């Protein structure tokens with residue numbers, strides 16, 4: 001059975017149909033790319049999957065459960081974690097604390113134990129910290145653990161977002177343009193990392209990315225959106241040759257050149 | 260197991276607390292501290308409780324409440340009714356006050372915490388005023404005259420113990436994983452939700468806990484100053500508590516303690532000139548926001564680690580350790596802004612601004 | 614029935630005051646998203662300037678009113694320049710705290726300078742009572758005057774905002790400050806003008822309330838300031854007709870509540886209304902909703 005399945009999923013803002021009629025199916029362990037020109041509705045898909053928006057049509061089935069009416073934190077606890085296109089770190093917290101926030105739901109000590117520092121508190125806190133540092137190590141962020149997140153260089157902030165997402169032990173990881181603003185070298189390294197964490201955590205990944213070389217290189221399947229509707233799906237090879245995709249992107253490149 | 264609690268730092272804190280307590284006890288019992296200064300001392304303790312509990316809501320959780328005086332009023336009235344009308348012992352009155360404020364915190368928090376920033380501020384202010392208007396009109400609690408002849412049951416041990424419990428409980432909370440959830444809500448509510456933090460519950464929790472301590476502060480107040488009236492708890496009182504918190508630093512317990520103490524002394528010195536004091540408070544707020552948003556202390560906290568680092572830096576010219584011991588508060592430089600950004604202003608970490 | 618009608622009539626004067634103050638709140642909030650807590654105190658400044666102009670300088674009321682408007686406008690602009698402009702890009706809570714600080718300074722500075730005691734506001738006009746419906750409905754020419762001045766002010770304001778260059782600039786800045794700046798709008802000047810206009814309107818309210826209650830004091834802006842803010846939220850903050858509607862609605866509701874046995878709960882009702890509207894329809898009656906982008 002598919003890990004994630006959306007049926008006729010859509011949402012409208014006022015008159016604007018940001019997404020409509022999306023049927024998406026992800027098998028466990030897949031790495032699927034979600035692409036499309038600016039404003040195509042990619043981030044909107046993530047916002048629907050995570051419960052940020054309530055769908056105005058269709059439904060979402062994840063791991064045998066219906067989402068759609070759940071709040072983001074409930075979705076997160078069921079096993080979907082995400083990163084954001086415009087980085088959203090807890091800027092006043094340190095790097096390790098950013099990860100610990102995501103561990104909070106599963107691992108935080110009880111309220112009274114916290115207020116009065118009961119013995120249980122010490123054990124749990126130590127476990128939380130150890131786990132957070134482990135994740136930082138994995139993402140190559142260990143040396144920055146005690147720095148404020150807002151002082152990290154941009155590329156590392158993106159990595160920290162991934163570390164934070166991993167901390168909630170997702171089954172499905174949603175990455176929204178993780179390589180944005182990186183140079184080709186950095187983004188290649190990031191893709192290696194993404195492949196590695198997929199193996200290690202047995203993740204299913206849905207990846208939004210504008211850098212075509214990255215998407216084509218790393219994804220097994222690709223879904224293409226334009227103006228809120230799916231216009232193509234298939235292997236990277238098929239997508240590369242799909243005339244509708246080329247048209248959608250040529251339209252965009254023409255306007256991108258103009259600006 | 261026990262050794263964990265017997266660390267040098269904890270022992271030193273305990274010794275310091277015991278010494279402070281005994282010093283206060285002796286100073287009061289021997290009459291060395293005259294009644295005028297005793298009043299200041301008790302006001303300090305109560306104001307510290309109010310400031311620290313408001314900081315939990317406004318500073319650490321980033322929910323801008325202007326209704327703290329309302330919670331204080333609930334505690335004060337509940338406790339006063341409990342002792343004067345129902346003849347309950349003070350301990351029971353304090354507990355009742357805490358419970359009543361908690362309920363009030365829940366009643367106010369659940370609907371209003373959906374609001375953000377300035378709208379939340381104005382809604383909590385509104386709740387405080389509604390409550391006051393009700394107190395004004397209920398004869399059982401004395402209407403406009405308020406409750407008179409409340410026995411002076413707030414003794415030094417009570418004041419000291421409850422102040423210490425408040426400060427330590429809030430400190431323990433904010434310096435823990437649960438406290439991180441509060442700060443995550445403050446820094447970015449959407450990201451916090453998506454990281455599995457139940458933001459609604461977290462906010463309500465902070466609000467209720469803040470209300471509980473404010474209620475305890477109110478109970479102490481009522482049983483020290485004999486009289487409580489609705490006018491005592493107007494939104495101007497909330498503003499005053501806000502001044503303590505903002506001056507000390509939204510997000511610094513140390514700051515709240517220091518500024519509540521200092522401003523209590525200042526207002527004692529300016530007792531004849533209440534208006535002048537308020538003008539000064541106004542200037543403090545304006546100047547702080549323009550020149551030092553983080554208040555005096557930013558998010559800095561006094562701790563033995565901090566003292567140790569200062570010591571090392573002063574006498575050995577060693578830079579502060581990069582990788583501090585786990586579980587210490589994240590101390591950014593004082594003065595850094597910790598004000599919650601409002602969501603309408605889209606936050607972007609776009610590459611061009613690095 | 615006529616009793617209710619009478620309460621509504623009574624509410625119109627109070628509603629006018631709220632509406633005039635609410636206009637300033639709404640304009641300032643619309644343009645820089647700040648709850649200008651000091652706005653109620655500007656109304657106090659206006660009332661005092663007119664008071665001294667009439668009593669000390671024996672000016673006639675019309676001239677005194679103009680002087681009060683001018684002084685209030687200057688005060689508003691000065692406050693914006695000194696206290697709010699440095700915080701334009703700071704978190705909005707910082708500006709809100711500053712506004713609370715400014716209001717402390719004005720209120721208590723007022724107590725220090727003007728003495729805390731209320732003063733009797735001189736009323737040179739001889740008002741008359743008009744009896745309608747067989748004498749059961751009493752209307753004062755003063756009520757008519759207050760409502761008339763208020764409506765005239767609002768019409769002037771609408772004309773100003775809709776038809777003049779500066780007014781258009783105000784709307785542009787309110788809509789998108791950055792874009793307006795890029796289009797060559799002088800943002801600082803536009804915001805200053807907004808404060809000037811809003812403050813001048815508050816001064817009008819101050820003078821009217823002086824005539825209405827015949828007394829003014831340094832803390833007179835505290836409660837009406839909050840009420841006017843409620844009115845602005847009720848009508849839809851950022852909307853000029855909304856502020857008028859909200860002001861009159863609140864004035865009438867307060868008068869109606871005041872006429873029942875729950876009259877002592879008048880303030881509670883107003884604040885409850887505020888909370889209700891914030892929860893149910895935060896954009897207010899005439900406002901538009903905006904959603905956060907993820």
Ligand SMILES: Nc1ncnc2c1ncn2[C@@H]1O[C@H](COP(=O)(O)OP(=O)(O)OP(=O)(O)O)[C@@H](O)[C@H]1O
Pocket residue numbers: 013016018036037038039040041042043044045085904905906907
């Ligand atoms: N909260 C919202 N309210 C109103 N409209 C929205 C909202 N979120 C997205 N939209 C609109 O929906 C459309 C799709 O937006 P979305 O962010 O999903 O695009 P995208 O494919 O992620 O584009 P990009 O590559 O620029 O990130 C856009 O027209 C956008 O303006």
Ligand SMILES: [Mg+2]
Pocket residue numbers: 042043044085
């Ligand atoms: Mg996007």
